[in-house]
Structure formats: C-alpha cells, structure tokens
Amino acid sequence: MRIPRDDTFEEQRRTYRLRFTCEHCAFFHEPSSRCVHDFPNEEHRQAYYDSAYEWIVFCKDFELV
Ligand code: SF4
Structure with a gap:
C-alpha cells in the first residue's frame, strides 16, 4: 500500500514507536x-x-517479530 507522506502518521509513528519496517518483520x-x-x-x-x-x-506481507 502506497500513500503520500502524512504529518499525522509521522508524529504517531515516532510517539508510539510504531513497528512496520523490515527490521521488525519475521521475514x-x-x-x-x-x-x-x-x-x-x-x-x-x-x-x-x-x-x-x-x-x-506498507508491505502487505509484514509479520511482526
Ligand atoms: S515481507 Fe515485507 S516487511 Fe517483511 S522483510 Fe519482506 S519486504 Fe520487508
């Protein structure tokens, strides 16, 4: 899924330390x-x-470690 950069997402990913990148994926x-x-x-x-x-x-196959 590809969406334009968004200031709200940027703030929330930092505040809540969202895990969605390859470094946190089981694969x-x-x-x-x-x-x-x-x-x-x-x-x-x-x-x-x-x-x-x-x-x-976002990667559709992301699997949280
Ligand atoms: S499945 Fe997607 S998020 Fe996971 S390592 Fe591969 S490319 Fe990265």
Whole structure:
C-alpha cells in the first residue's frame, strides 16, 4: 500500500514507536539486509523513514517479530 507522506502518521509513528519496517518483520534476513521472499525492500526499511521520504509504503506481507 502506497500513500503520500502524512504529518499525522509521522508524529504517531515516532510517539508510539510504531513497528512496520523490515527490521521488525519475521521475514527480514538481517545479515544480508534482504527479504527472505526476495521482495524489493528499500522502501520498507527503517533508513527510508529516517530520510526525507515522500511515500509511506506498507508491505502487505509484514509479520511482526
Ligand atoms: S515481507 Fe515485507 S516487511 Fe517483511 S522483510 Fe519482506 S519486504 Fe520487508
């Protein structure tokens, strides 16, 4: 799901420390920084949200660790 950056989401993800990036997903292979499903994951990574990102991009296969 891809939606434009939103100030409310930005505030809430920081306030409530929302977990939605690959780093908190059961399918993330940390040593290789890749998704075990081989999905392109650049826009699902924490580093993306720490940058001046334009789109919020949720992964439909996210599974909280
Ligand atoms: S399933 Fe989605 S959120 Fe999980 S590691 Fe793969 S790309 Fe990232």
